[in-house]
Amino acid sequence: MNPGYNKDELQFRDEVREFLSAYKDLDGFYCQGHHWPEVRAMFSAMAEKNWLALTWPKEFGGLGKGPLHEYILWNEVAYARAARNPLAAGIVAKSIIRYGSDAQRATWLERIRSGDIHFSLCYSEPEAGSDLAGLRLKASLSEDGQHYELNGQKCWQSYAQDMDFLWVLARTGSQESRGRGLSLFICDKATAGVTVSPLPTLDGDQLNEVFFDGAQVPVGQRIGDENGAWSIIGEALADERHIQFPPGRVRRDLEELVAWLNEHGHGHDRLVRARMADLSARVMETEMLALKVLATMVAGGNATVDAAMNKIIHTTVCQDIARAVLDLGGPEALVSGERPELIWRQSLTETIGGGTSEIMRSVVSRQLLGLGG
Numbered sequence: 001m002n003p004g005y006n007k008d009e010l011q012f013r014d015e016v017r018e019f020l021s022a023y024k025d026l027d028g029f030y031c032q033g034h035h036w037p038e039v040r041a042m043f044s045a046m047a048e049k050n051w052l053a054l055t056w057p058k059e060f061g062g063l064g065k066g067p068l069h070e071y072i073l074w075n076e077v078a079y080a081r082a083a084r085n086p087l088a089a090g091i092v093a094k095s096i097i098r099y100g101s102d103a104q105r106a107t108w109l110e111r112i113r114s115g116d117i118h119f120s121l122c123y124s125e126p127e128a129g130s131d132l133a134g135l136r137l138k139a140s141l142s143e144d145g146q147h148y149e150l151n152g153q154k155c156w157q158s159y160a161q162d163m164d165f166l167w168v169l170a171r172t173g174s175q176e177s178r179g180r181g182l183s184l185f186i187c188d189k190a191t192a193g194v195t196v197s198p199l200p201t202l203d204g205d206q207l208n209e210v211f212f213d214g215a216q217v218p219v220g221q222r223i224g225d226e227n228g229a230w231s232i233i234g235e236a237l238a239d240e241r242h243i244q245f246p247p248g249r250v251r252r253d254l255e256e257l258v259a260w261l262n263e264h265g266h267g268h269d270r271l272v273r274a275r276m277a278d279l280s281a282r283v284m285e286t287e288m289l290a291l292k293v294l295a296t297m298v299a300g301g302n303a304t305v306d307a308a309m310n311k312i313i314h315t316t317v318c319q320d321i322a323r324a325v326l327d328l329g330g331p332e333a334l335v336s337g338e339r340p341e342l343i344w345r346q347s348l349t350e351t352i353g354g355g356t357s358e359i360m361r362s363v364v365s366r367q368l369l370g371l372g373g
Contacts, residue, residue, distance in 0.1 A: 005072070013072050019049070020080040028083040029249060030346050031205040036162040039083045040118070047115035052089040060097050060105065061113050067297050071242050075290075079248030088112045088119040090243070091236040092167050095184070099224035099232055108186070120160035122168040122187075122210055123233070125153060130359045132169065133179035133230075137212060139170035141226075146219060148172075148185065150193070150212035158353070160196050160208040165189060168217075169233065172226050179230040186221040187212075203346035241307035242294045244354055245314040247287040253318055253343055254283050257325045260339055264332055272328050279324060282317045289313055308355075308363040315350040315357065322347045 005013065023042050028035040046052055055070050056062020074085045093112045096104055111117045128135035137152030150170055160166065166187040173181020187194065193215035199207040224232050258267075258276055266272045289310040296303040322344035326333050333340040351357045365371040 005068075009068060009072060012069055013076060016073055016076045017080075019046075020076060020082055023082045024080060026080075026082045029078060029081045030203060030342065032083060032159060033161065033205045036159070040115070040162075042082060043086055043118075044115040047113060050113070052086065052115055053093070053113040056093065056097060056109075056113070060109055067242050067294060071246070071290075071294050074243040075246040075248040077248075078246040079252050081249075081252060085240075085243050086118055087121055087167065088117060088165075090240050091121065092119045092186075094239050095223055095232050095236050098235065099228075103220065104223065117164045118159075118162070119165045119167045119186075120157050120163040120189075120208075122154040122157055122160070122166045124156045126155050129156065130356055132233075133182075135169060135171060135182070136175070137168070137170045139168075139172050139183060139185060139217070141172070141219075142216075147216045148219065148222065150185070150187065150215040150217060153209060153211050155199065155207075155209040156353075157196075157208040157210055160189070160210055161198065161206065163189060166194070166210065168212075169229055177227070181227050182229040183226050184223045184229040184232055185217045186223065187215060187217050191215045191217070202348055203342065238303070241303050242290070242297050244307070245290070245311050247283070247290040247314065250286045250314060250317055250321070251283050253321045253347075254279055256339055257321055257343065260333075261325060261329060264329060266328060266330075269328070275324050275328060279317070279321055282313075282320065286310070286314050286317050305364055305368045308360040309368075311355060312357055312360045312364070315347070318347040318350050319344075 026035060026038055026042065028039040028042075032039055043052065050061075050063050051073060053060075053062035054065050054073060055067065056064070058064040077083055077085070089112055093109060096108055100108070123132055123135075125135050125137060137150065137154060139148040139150050141148055148170075150168065152170070154168070157166075166189055168185045168187050169182055170185060171181055172183040175181075189196065193213045195211040195213070197209050197211070199209055201207055254276075261267055261272055261276070289306070293303045293306045293310050296306050322340060325340040326344055329340055332338065335341060362372070
């Protein structure tokens, strides 16, 4: 694994950094819900450079770049605290490119590429978070075969309050069919029978629960075959592993909190310096693990285990950095509105979103270590 960039990649990184200099005060990575109009405007500006379609094939309007360019882009965006990568241009668009009809590609891809529309993922449910194969939201085909009727509940949806469309995983088979009975749908959030309710989070932002009460979705907005969603969502997840947890965010956490400790007179304390040095080494560990995921993907390998390890270390180090500053910074670090206090509250959710640490450890123990049968 060579962690260096070539000349073209370095030029692209510098171009991204120059672009992001105009958004240095956006701070949309943490509480995007409070900054969505500005984040959306930034995505539109990125679309003008065709960066939302950076890795799409050229025949579908993309730039045809590889995962390394995509990693550079979203790692720099994370370091700048500007935003998280939009699901529409990633999971949604790439699934439509692979499994959508020509008519669906014509309907959706250009609107996503231009930053005109954005999506929230509707996968998790109250009784089906890590176990998506057990989800219960039902999609029933109408007698005339023209639409599906959705009934049920989703929960823990990120940014659904601001998005235009919902990417809905629903059951079209029997409950016993598990993953073999699931289908994917595009549902306009404004559809009658769709209700989005907030679930406030510790960092002052919100997740959401979404209720479907007889919401009708046209058959033409089912992506892929009926009961064929399981393989689609698996491929889409594999596409995103290298940008789900960018290490730039972890390095920025450390840099901001070291600066805070210095500003508040703690920088010369031997214990503080030793703790920060240890955390600096751990941040480098997250960077190397992220590059290992990337290298595996560039080589065409299966990055499932690498990504699980990366997620565990990434989120644990985020929490360790915040905890260290709370331990060392005294009462001032606990004041509401101070950076350490915000970073600590936000870091608590990271070990849950995108696959809990318990599930990630299970992946590593089974697939890498051969434990548990």
